[in-house]
Amino acid sequence: MDNLQILVAAPVFSVQLLIDGILVGAVFALAAYGMALVWGVMNIINIAQGEFVILGGYVTWAVAQAGFHPFLGVPVSFIALFAVGWILYRAVVARVVDRDLFISILATFGISILMQQVMNQVFTADVQTAQSGLGTLFLFEGQVTVAQIKIVAFVFALALGGALVVFMRRSRLGKAIRATAQNARAARILGVDTGRVYAITYSLNAAICGAAGALVVMIWVIQPFIGLAYTVRSFMIVVVAGLGNLAGVVAAGLGLGAAENFAGFILGAEFQTAFIFSLLVVILLGRNLRLRRQRRVLR
Amino acid sequence: MTSLTTRVGMLAAGLAVGGLLAAGPAMAKVEGDTIVFGAAVSFTGKYSTNGKHTKNGYDLAAKRLNDMGGIEVAGKRYNVKIQYYDDESTPARNAQLAERLINQDGIKFILGPYGSGPTKGMAPIIEKYKIPMVEANGASRSLFNKGYRYLFAVLSTSEQYLAEAINLAAKLSAAEGRRVQDLKVAIAVENDPFSQDIRAGVIDDAKRWGMRVVIDDKLPKELNDMTATLTKVKAVKPDVLVVSGHSKGAALAIRQVHEMKVDVPMLAITxxxxxxxxxxxxxxxDYTLCATQWDETMSYRDGWFGSAGDYAKTFQAAYGYVPPYQAAESSAAVLVWADALKRAGTFDTEAVRDALAQTDMQTFYGNIKFDETGKNIAKPMVLRQIQNGKLVPVAPVEFAAKKTIFPRPMWSER
Known part of the structure; x- marks a missing residue:
């Protein structure tokens, strides 16, 4: 508990953990939003979420290697991963979209393994990163240091999230996606081409992950086999926030980022993930209790 | 009836062949005036790059020995030949190939494969048949706590990888007139067997000097962020930060220490x-200390290759690239065999095994002397510091070309 005392004695380090956590939480929230979209509309839990993120990172890395600024990688990864998502939907996901959840989990699990191995072949297992060339922001007389790329990533993530909300609310396609999510059969009767909606939803998710991956490669490092961390975080966030609740996803994403940092600081890095999962169990239990109480009132 | 006689005949033939094999070379595998070594190295699969370095190292040493007239055993000179198999980067295959080398090819002197995993695959087999093996590329501590008698390793084992950093910090601080016991050590290593070996070595040495370990974080396998650990480093201000998490750990540490402007007097990584x-x-x-087994500027030398620098030149001329330490240590393993065979003066495997155990020599790769578990205790790890974008050897101080820049300059002064 020595570490807790440090935080009490020098609260400035709490600020450091909080800011860092919130900034990177936005990137997690982005990937989680994509997962919620596919889950809500197609009833598919996409296990390959993390691999989409990593592949997006590699696209941006390739853009940077080609001599362009990695910021350009964000739209390029978005578009490239949209195409990848489309191909994967037509080749695999379309065949399992109406089957039960277990089949689609297996299918996307297969996609995830395949993508890892292909990335390993193409990009090798070496660790890669893209340098944005941005500096560091100093707060509180230099005691709190924030990498400017994290702030940029935060803004990118929020802007993309905002654009998605507008797209879902205003555009015809967005409305069709929401209609399909509510009741696919009714939407089909009313003339929505649900097959196309599914394809676009899945590709859109891949594209969102691609953009998230572009931010990840600029903030941290990527490697073909570390996608799982992003899949797990997305899953957590969606479970906590629920489907179709964007504000919840954002709040859960930011909260998760901060909670992880505090857990890592106080308990040690080895308990960072364990703490997050324990938190998930507590939240689910708490929610269950609350629902039970409501049911009692209804009765 | 005919089938029965055929079967009996086959059985008899089988027994005869079996008997022949059993009665095979009771002495070592020596064809005329050539000593044949056996090796199962990764030519394909995930270790293939390092497997190639290993083979090049073995081949270069074998060629040098032959050019110099071979190995002298009991007054007669023998050439060196190496029989290779591809282990496909699969440890289970190494066990099969060890059987094959020993039983079918009659090999009695083995050179190790690349990597701790493949070496672990071979060790029990050579132990079973009491065939000595000198290996150069299996660093895991777990190879040396099983009581193996026939396994000898020329390289520094994994717990030594960053322990030298602790010694260096102690010496440098003492030279500055600081009390060594006041030094604080922060450890952030991945939660895998290799990195945990490293951690154990660092903790042992920190204890020996009376230093305090103030951070002891185990990084997760899917490591993607070190912010929490590094914030702790900023808070408790250790004098040494040790990070080991394979390539991603190294890249993340350098990136985030820079971005978060974490000032720590010494940063040592793998x-x-x-x-x-x-x-x-x-x-x-810049100013990061990196652990390596060997560096071509170290002042070690031997009678075969000359100095470490000479070896690097010979290797470069033969293969067209700068020798990585995996190649250097592989060459050293062949030299250890040459030395031991000469001292043994016989091909009897027990006598040669005892000669190996008594090895005490300097090679271009470093000093070699085995303890009772078979690991080399005479060669420290080398630490290189990145100075102006170049890896410069700085420790062990006795053999290194340059001085450590310590403490690292503050980020605000760069």
Whole structure:
């Protein structure tokens, strides 16, 4: 508990953990939003979420290697991963979209393994990163240091999230996606081409992950086999926030980022993930209790 | 009836062949005036790059020995030949190939494979048949706590990888007139067997000097962020930060220490070369200490290759690239065999095994002397510091070309 005392004695380090956590939480929230979209509309839990993120990172890395600024990688990864998502939907996901959840989990699990191995072949297992060339922001007389790329990533993530909300609310396609999510059969009767909606939803998710991956490669490092961390975080966030609740996803994403940092600081890095999962169990239990109480009132 | 006689005949033939094999070379595998060594090295699969370095190292040493007239055993000179198999980067295959080398090919002297996993695959087999093996590329501590008698390793084992950093910090601080017991050590290593070996070595040495370990974080396998650990480093201000998490750990540490402007007097990591931290991060990687088994500027020398620098030149001329330490230590393993066979003066495997156990020599790769578990205790790990984008050997101080820049300059002064 020595570490807790440090935080009490020098609260400035709490600020450091909080800011860092919130900034990177936005990137997690982005990937989680994509997962919620596919889950809500197609009833598919996409296990390959993390691999989409990593592949997006590699696209941006390739853009940077080609001599362009990695910021350009964000739209390029978005578009490239949209195409990848489309191909994967037509080749695999379309065949399992109406089957039960277990089949689609297996299918996307297969996609995830395949993508890892292909990335390993193409990009090798070496660790890669893209340098944005941005500096560091100093707060509180230099005691709190924030990498400017994290702030940029935060803004990118929020802007993309905002654009998605507008797209879902205003555009015809967005409305069709929401209609399909509510009741696919009714939407089909009313003339929505649900097959196309599914394809676009899945590709859109891949594209969102691609953009998230572009931010990840600029903030941290990527490697073909570390996608799982992003899949797990997305899953957590969606479970906590629920489907179709964007504000919840954002709040859960930011909260998760901060909670992880505090857990890592106080308990040690080895308990960072364990703490997050324990938190998930507590939240689910708490929610269950609350629902039970409501049911009692209804009765 | 005919089938029965056929079967009996086959059985008899089988027994005869079996008997022949059993009665095979009771002495070592020596064809005329050539000693044949056996090796199962990865030519394909995930270790294939390092497998190639290993084979090149073995071949270069064998060629040098032959050019110099071979190995002298009991007054007669023998040439060296190496029989290779591809282990496909699969440890289980190494066990099969060890059987094959020993039983079918009659090999009695074995050179190790690349990597701790494959070496672990071979060790029990050579132990079963009491066939000595000198290996150069299996560093895991777990190879040396099983009581193996026939396994000898020329390289420094994994717990030594960063322990030298602790000694260096102690010596440098003492030279500055600081009390060594006041030094604080922070450890952030991945939660895998290799990195935990490293941690154990660092903790042992910190204890020996009476230093305090103030951070002891185990990084997760899917490591993607070190912010929490590094914030702790900023808070408790240790004098030494040790990071080991394979390539991604190295890259993340350099990146985030720079971005968060974490000031720590000494930062020591593994996998600098594999992660290409200089190429990726440029000046941000400066002053980092990187662990390596060997460096061509060290002042070791021997009668076969000359100095470490001479070896590097010979290797470069033969294969067209700078020798990585995996190649150097592989060459050293062949030299250890040459030395031991000469001292044994016989091909009797027990006598040769005892001669190996008594090895005490200097090679271009470093000093070699085995303890009772078979690991080399005479060669320390080398630490190289990144200075102006170049890896410069700075420790062990006795053999290193340059001085450590310590403490690292503050980020605000760079």
């Amino acid at each position: 996998h600098c070369e594999a992660a290409d931290v200089i190429g990726k991060f440029g000046a941000a990687a």
